[in-house]
Amino acid sequence: MKNIVIFGAPGSGKGTYSDEIVSRYGMEHISTGDVLRGEIKNGTELGKVAKGYIDNGQLIPDELMIDILAKTYDALPQGKGVIFDGFPRTIAQAEALKNMLAERKHDMGMMVELVVDEETLMARLLNRALEQGRADDNEETIKKRFEVYRNQTAPLAEWFEKEGLRHVFTWKGSKDLMLAEIFEAIDAENK
Numbered sequence: 001m002k003n004i005v006i007f008g009a010p011g012s013g014k015g016t017y018s019d020e021i022v023s024r025y026g027m028e029h030i031s032t033g034d035v036l037r038g039e040i041k042n043g044t045e046l047g048k049v050a051k052g053y054i055d056n057g058q059l060i061p062d063e064l065m066i067d068i069l070a071k072t073y074d075a076l077p078q079g080k081g082v083i084f085d086g087f088p089r090t091i092a093q094a095e096a097l098k099n100m101l102a103e104r105k106h107d108m109g110m111m112v113e114l115v116v117d118e119e120t121l122m123a124r125l126l127n128r129a130l131e132q133g134r135a136d137d138n139e140e141t142i143k144k145r146f147e148v149y150r151n152q153t154a155p156l157a158e159w160f161e162k163e164g165l166r167h168v169f170t171w172k173g174s175k176d177l178m179l180a181e182i183f184e185a186i187d188a189e190n191k
C-alpha cells in the first residue's frame with residue numbers, strides 16, 4: 001500500500017478516518033498527537049516539554065517533532081504502508097518527511113485532505129471534550145488551534161498540490177459518503 005498523509009483542521013476527523021482506513025487496508029497508523037499524549041501520560045521529559053505547547057494550542061518545535069516522527073516511523077514494520085495523521089503541520093515538516101522517506105527509498109504516496117467548516121469543527125471538538133476530556137479541547141484553546149492551523153498548516157495544502165499528491169474531500173454531512181469517496185481514491189492510487 002502507498003503511504004497516506006491525512007490532512008485537515010483540528011476535529012476534521014483525521015483520527016476517525018485513519019481508524020477506518022486501518023481496518024480496511026491493514027496499514028500502520030502514526031498519530032503524532034497520540035504519540036505526544038502517550039509521552040505526557042508516562043511523565044517523560046519529552047512529555048513535559050510537549051504539554052506546555054499542547055495546552056496552549058501551539059505546535060511543538062519542528063526539529064523536535066521531526067525527530068519523534070522518524071523514530072516512530074523506523075519502529076514500525078515495513079511494507080504495509082503508513083498513515084501519517086497530524087504530521088506534517090508546517091512546510092519544514094513536509095520537506096523533512098519527504099527527505100526522510102526518500103533516504104529510505106520510500107515515498108509519500110498520497111495526501112487526503114478533509115475540509116470541514118469551522119462551525120462544525122467547533123461543535124465536534126466541544127462534544128469530544130465531554131466524551132474524552134482532552135485538556136486542549138476547550139473553547140479558548142480550540143480557537144488558538146484553528147488560528148495556528150490557518151496560519152501555519154493550511155498553506156501546506158498548496159505544497160501537496162505542487163507535489164501532485166493532493167486529494168480533497170469536503171464534508172457534506174455524511175461520514176459514510178466521505179468514507180466511500182476516500183476509499184475510492186485510495187483504491188485508484190493502489191491499482
Ligand code: ATP
Nearest residue numbers: 010011014032033053054058059060065086087089
Ligand atoms: P484532531 O486530533 O481532532 O484532528 P488536532 O489536529 O488539533 O485535532 P492532534 O493532532 O492530536 O490534534 O494534536 C494535538 C496537539 O499536539 C497539537 O495542537 C500540537 O500542539 C501537537 N502536535 C501534534 N502533531 C504535531 C506536529 N506535527 N507538529 C507540531 N505539533 C504537533
Ligand code: MG
Nearest residue numbers: 014015031033
Ligand atoms: Mg487526532
